[in-house]
Amino acid sequence: MRQSQLFTRIERNAPKDEATVNAQLLVRAGFVSKLMAGDYSYLPLGLRVLNKIENIVREEMNAVGGEEIKMPQLHPKANWVTTGGWDKVDVLFKLKSRTDKEYALGQSEEEVVTPLVMKYVNTYKDLPKAVYQIHWKFRDELRSKSGLLRGVEFLMKDMYSFHADQKDFDRFYEVVKKAYLKIFARLGLVAKVTEASGGAFSEKISYEFMVLTDAGEDDILYCDACEFCVNVEIAKQKEGDKCPKCGKGKLAKARASEVGNVFDLGQRFVKAFDMGFMNEKGEKQYPIMGCFGLGISRVMGVIVEKCNDKNGILWPESVAPFRVHLLALNGVDGAGVYNDLQKAGIEVLYDDRDVTPGVKFAEADLIGIPWRAVVSPKTGADVEIKARSGNDAVTMSVKEFIKKLSSN
């Protein structure tokens, strides 16, 4: 893409009403624009990042057998009354039609997915099933905050699974847990699997996937020797205590942001809708249901919180809006290099604007594309390459650069 075509522009000053790093950098660089507190437009650069995160999640959900669907965001009141959520879920947005019919905006989709999937589940032979969607969620938060980290409208992957028995749910949980850890690794994040409360609708503990960052809203205790990690809201231990799991390590306290979670929903929802299946003996039984959430837009904010320096963002290659930022300096035409890179299947943002080199360098650092390629009177037919994360620039032919990128 030619940068001159972007309708957005980089701001030199950070917006005064954004305090978190993710909001400041993403707004300044033109990835997102705030419509109101907790609600952002995703602009061309930002949407590319969001789509990349989404696709990584989609690949891994497909790999564990999830079937992608898209459910309505506008829900009839009746489904929420059936489960009791209409009165109990505080964050539920409720609205009325002009004929006084009442609706809810989806903040999670058990009320829709349960009757939907169970319509097709008649016997144990139809189980297990896992369906998911990647869709916008609405939550009537009392206070949105921290840029993309807590919005009233946010993009979430939510998968729902149905199992004939607890054992099968436990098996699937382990499968998804591995998939989640793989997803976060691909996104350049380290997530800790954290024991947490199951919330009002599940008596069991849930597991949260936490990324350590001061911009987060959760406090966790984690073992410095093993994988034990617990949300302080249910922790029986305190900072400095011995790890209850391995007995060797000590528990450290940290701030974290919840990027994913897993709930064992038990039979609550299927019972509420009275939707069961027939077991081998011909008896009616209710499945065990699981819910697996992953906040796509929040992940985007968390990545920026983790990957930045004083000059701007450093996107991991897997989610960067483009792989290469081509800067044409001092009147040199970079179109040839641009075409060569594109022909090689490399995503390029080509800064073809008529601005001074300093501006291009500064804005390239802010946008944070992993590779910077410069063509100028100095480089001749070659390109000068620098990683956003590094300090050293090297000059090579376009061919060599393409080779280098394809070997990475």
Add this chain to the structure above:
RNA sequence: CGGGCCGUCGUAUACCGGUAGUACGCCUGUUUUGGGUACAGGUAGACUGGGUUCGAUUCCCAGCGGCCCGACCA
């Protein structure tokens, strides 16, 4: 929702009870050309509604909006 702070060109800021200045941006021209080049000219602003006052962008009240802390976040 409780508490705090705040609302001035597109962005960031300044001053002021007698209606606003600066920087960046943007437009025009010259200049410059490897880390936000320099100069000149131009463009553009007091959230809304009440009140006090001869006069309000400034003071007071309300509304709307934003940020932060807390609570909340099946």
